[in-house]
Amino acid sequence: MKNSRQRELILEYAGKSGLHPSAEEIHEEVKKYGIALGTVYRNLGKMVSEGLIKKLEGISSSALYDMNPLPHYHMVCRQCGFITDIPESAGEGIIEKAISHIGAEIDSCNIVFHGLCKKCSAHNKKGGKIL
């Protein structure tokens, strides 16, 4: 993969810690440098296929991109939609358990948790609301 100013800018924004931006959101940030949406998609696709980043499908209506290619899970806040990373250790033993339940060859899994992010949780308690 050849370097390009565009790819650097895309990585720079997309990689801001904790973010899981969509292609649109990334484009929103980098279009001020004249970077086209197609270029954003192309670069993200290339980075995904080289294992530099990961694509998260099924969380939002559009694909989200995760700058952390190491195994981990996610939690989606049911109130604000924010995505929190969950360490891989939270799923320890799940594969073995599933194998013992169905006797098939399972080698990995993807988990999406649903709950309340810290911010919404704190906010709700402060307001006296329990949702």
Added chain:
Amino acid sequence: MKNSRQRELILEYAGKSGLHPSAEEIHEEVKKYGIALGTVYRNLGKMVSEGLIKKLEGISSSALYDMNPLPHYHMVCRQCGFITDIPESAGEGIIEKAISHIGAEIDSCNIVFHGLCKKCSAHNKKGGKIL
């Protein structure tokens, strides 16, 4: 929700045991009765919003529909793409574990396993190949 011949046909095909068809696949089957693709989408959407069926996003590039609205998980075969249901019990304790790991309020999760379905597993062994 009012009855309709179309919805019955859609349910009938989509509900064939073990299937997790996409809207396109369902339409492919029912269009011989003159049912339009838009009608398939509308009906699926309605059934999902009434909790009769579930929509599976994140497995395929297009949404798949699951006739079993009760909680359970799925395994996608890495060889043939077939989707196998995995009982909810396979994920027992995962929520509690995740909570203890990150201290957030988590109330549900969706798990997609990846592995080999029984058919592919048997086929590979017969052929002497280990993939």
Added chain:
DNA sequence: TAGATTATTGCATTCTTTTTTCAAATCCTT
């Protein structure tokens, strides 16, 4: 059961997200 009422349908269109096309620009090697 006739007529009114309401929901659903088919078709075509629209919308959203993603991919592709292609000439021009950029990057890298030498």
Added chain:
DNA sequence: AAGGATTTGAAAAAAGAATGCAATAATCTA
């Protein structure tokens, strides 16, 4: 700096999904 390979921007196309509308079908009411 030249040359070939890759990447880009802009626009068009593709793919998946949702929607508006007039016509049709299902249900309700009397």
